[in-house]
Amino acid sequence: QRLKDQTAEAQSRGIFGAPSFITEDGELFWGDDRLEQALAWASASRKK
Numbered sequence: 001q002r003l004k005d006q007t008a009e010a011q012s013r014g015i016f017g018a019p020s021f022i023t024e025d026g027e028l029f030w031g032d033d034r035l036e037q038a039l040a041w042a043s044a045s046r047k048k
Contacts, residue, residue, distance in 0.1 A: 021029040021038040029038035
């Protein structure tokens with residue numbers, strides 16, 4: 001049941017693959033090739 005619940009939550013957030021990263025403001029990064037972008041986004045957000 002937990003897997004079904006988490007899958008439903010992921011789908012409601014627009015996640016369609018793994019790995020996926022969602023920022024606090026809802027920006028979605030999908031795929032291993034986007035990891036650097038996700039980290040840069042997170043780093044820039046902390047500097048504000």
